[in-house]
Every structure is written in C-alpha cells, then in structure tokens.
Amino acid sequence: MARRNSIGRVDALCRKAIPQEPPFDIRIHGAVGPARGLLQKMLEAGIRARPDDKNFSELIKTGFERRTIRESVRWLNAIRREYGLEAVDIPVQMVHVMDPAVFETYMRRYRGVRGRKPMPAGTTRFPHALMKRVADGAECVMNTTHEVVHLAAYTLFLFRADMDIGHLRFTADSRVDIRRSGLRVGDDGFLGLNEAITEYIARVIRQKMAESGGLSDRLKKKVIGFGTYEPQIAVLERVVRELFENQDYGMSIAIWDYFTGSNDFLLHIRRQRPEMIRPLRGMNGYEKSALETAKALGFTEEAREIRHMIKTGEYW
Numbered sequence: 161m162a163r164r165n166s167i168g169r170v171d172a173l174c175r176k177a178i179p180q181e182p183p184f185d186i187r188i189h190g191a192v193g194p195a196r197g198l199l200q201k202m203l204e205a206g207i208r209a210r211p212d213d214k215n216f217s218e219l220i221k222t223g224f225e226r227r228t229i230r231e232s233v234r235w236l237n238a239i240r241r242e243y244g245l246e247a248v249d250i251p252v253q254m255v256h257v258m259d260p261a262v263f264e265t266y267m268r269r270y271r272g273v274r275g276r277k278p279m280p281a282g283t284t285r286f287p288h289a290l291m292k293r294v295a296d297g298a299e300c301v302m303n304t305t306h307e308v309v310h311l312a313a314y315t316l317f318l319f320r321a322d323m324d325i326g327h328l329r330f331t332a333d334s335r336v337d338i339r340r341s342g343l344r345v346g347d348d349g350f351l352g353l354n355e356a357i358t359e360y361i362a363r364v365i366r367q368k369m370a371e372s373g374g375l376s377d378r379l380k381k382k383v384i385g386f387g388t389y390e391p392q393i394a395v396l397e398r399v400v401r402e403l404f405e406n407q408d409y410g411m412s413i414a415i416w417d418y419f420t421g422s423n424d425f426l427l428h429i430r431r432q433r434p435e436m437i438r439p440l441r442g443m444n445g446y447e448k449s450a451l452e453t454a455k456a457l458g459f460t461e462e463a464r465e466i467r468h469m470i471k472t473g474e475y476w
C-alpha cells in the first residue's frame with residue numbers, strides 16, 4: 161500500500177500537490193502466504209466502504225456545512241504543506257451530518273457512549289466523520305475543523321486473523337481493531353493527548369480561515385481563542401515546554417507523528433522523562449482526567465488553571 165504519506169511530492173510542471181487518501185496501514189496477524197495479499201485487499205475495500213451502519217440516515221448538508229467542510233480541508237492541507245506532507249483528499253461526502261437524536265442513538269449503540277454529558281458533537285469512523293447538526297454556525301465551524309483533523313490522522317488497523325483459508329472467509333474470532341489513530345494507541349491510550357493535538361491543529365485551521373477572510377466578524381469572535389479540550393491542551397503545552405527548548409519545534413514533532421505515524425514525540429518523552437509516560441497515557445477526554453494528570457505530573461500552575469476552567473466553564 162503506497163498510501164502512507166511521507167515527504168510531499170510536488171509535480172514539477174504544475175507545482176500542485178497530488179491529493180492522497182488519508183493515510184492508513186493494515187497490519188495482519190495470523191495469515192500467511194497468498195491468502196495474506198487477498199485478505200489485505202478485502203480489508204482495504206471494507207475500510208473504504210464504511211460506515212456500514214446503514215440504518216442511520218444522514219441529512220442533506222446545508223450550503224454553509226458544505227462550505228465549512230471544504231474550507232476546513234483546504235486549510236488542513238495548507239498546514240500539511242508546511243510540514244512537507246501531501247494534501248489529503250477528504251471529499252464533502254465523507255463527512256456525514258446527522259439529526260441530533262439519530263446521532264445520539266448511533267453513539268449509544270455503536271460507540272459505547274453511556275450517559276456522557278455533554279455528548280460528543282462528532283465522531284470519526286475512519287475514513288468517515290459523523291457529526292450532529294447544530295443550529296449555531298460557530299459550533300458547526302468548531303466541530304467540523306476538529307473532525308476533519310481526525311480524518312487526516314495516520315491510522316493503523318490491526319487485523320487478528322483466525323481464518324478458514326479453505327474458504328477465505330472471516331471467522332467469528334477475526335477482529336479488526338484500530339491500533340493507532342494520530343497519537344492514540346488502542347482504544348484509550350494517550351486519548352487525551354491525541355484530542356489535545358487534534359484540537360490544537362483545528363485551532364490553527366480556524367485561525368487561517370479567519371485570516372483568509374473566510375469567516376464573518378461574528379463567527380471570528382466566537383471561534384478564535386476558544387475550543388474543546390482546553391484542559392488537555394494546557395497539559396500538552398506544559399509537557400512541550402518541559403521537554404523542548406522551543407515550543408513550536410516540540411509541537412511540530414507531535415503534529416508530525418500525528419499525521420505520519422512516527423513516534424518521535426513519545427520516544428523523546430520516554431527517554432528524557434520516563435515518569436511522565438504513565439500519567440499521559442491515562443489522560444482521557446474528560447476535564448477531570450486532565451486535572452488529575454496535571455497533578456500527577458506536578459504541574460501545579462496548570463492544575464490551578466484547569467480547576468478554574470472547570471469551575472467557570474470558560475472554554476468550549
């Protein structure tokens with residue numbers, strides 16, 4: 161699979177990046193020989209055909225929603241270009257807008273969401289994103305920029321084969337797991353860190369949108385300087401400050417790993433400050449978890465900041 165993005169390839173004649181599908185790899189355990197290649201093809205086709213939850217209907221997107229998706233992808237690719245990465249192709253059809261009640265049922269049935277308040281506004285089922293319809297334009301911009309970044313994250317699928325090679329069909333014990341998405345490992349390892357980087361990139365996208373004149377003044381006021389996962393971002397920024405002389409450089413290593421599947425950021429932490437790994441691995445998407453992580457890492461100033469955020473709700 162030549163899908164994994166490495167250094168950007170720029171066409172010498174038209175100087176225009178050739179868009180690629182978002183990067184993903186499949187690792188197969190348990191299958192050997194010719195069956196392995198065939199299996200790889202079946203899995204790739206299966207992943208492209210998602211989502212398979214056909215009972216959940218999507219709404220026809222409004223003009224604003226379509227524009228927001230297109231602009232988000234455009235500025236996402238501008239950021240990738242700054243890293244020498246190829247543009248990814250995320251067509252508008254890969255982002256699905258759902259009725260809020262339908263979205264909620266989907267999350268409860270398929271994504272194991274149990275009474276979480278607030279319910280997430282969107283989710284990624286690579287290479288698709290699903291979002292609930294929101295009435296507020298600013299909220300739509302916030303959600304779309306965030307989900308589109310998730311879609312461009314490097315994704316690694318792990319397939320555990322227990323196949324009947326005679327028939328080449330999947331048995332009940334076959335399983336496909338997402339081993340890695342961005343910086344997330346498995347279901348919930350480094351989940352909060354991954355969300356922090358996702359939202360950090362989404363903030364840059366919104367900034368670029370605003371600078372290009374793509375947002376009204378009203379929207380600009382509501383989407384610049386605000387975002388989700390602020391407590392997790394506070395932890396991430398402090399980690400970067402602790403470990404890198406230059407903050408932009410440290411963030412760029414984390415972002416590079418997020419897009420390419422490298423592991424330099426966490427390896428650097430593991431080498432320099434191994435005691436940080438365990439709390440960071442455990443940080444999830446809840447604000448309380450970010451607070452616990454800040455405390456475990458001895459980040460007293462950030463812990464105070466996060467407590468204030470929780471009390472006042474002064475973030476998204």
Ligand SMILES: [Zn+2]
Nearest residue numbers: 306310355358
């Ligand atoms: Zn997210």
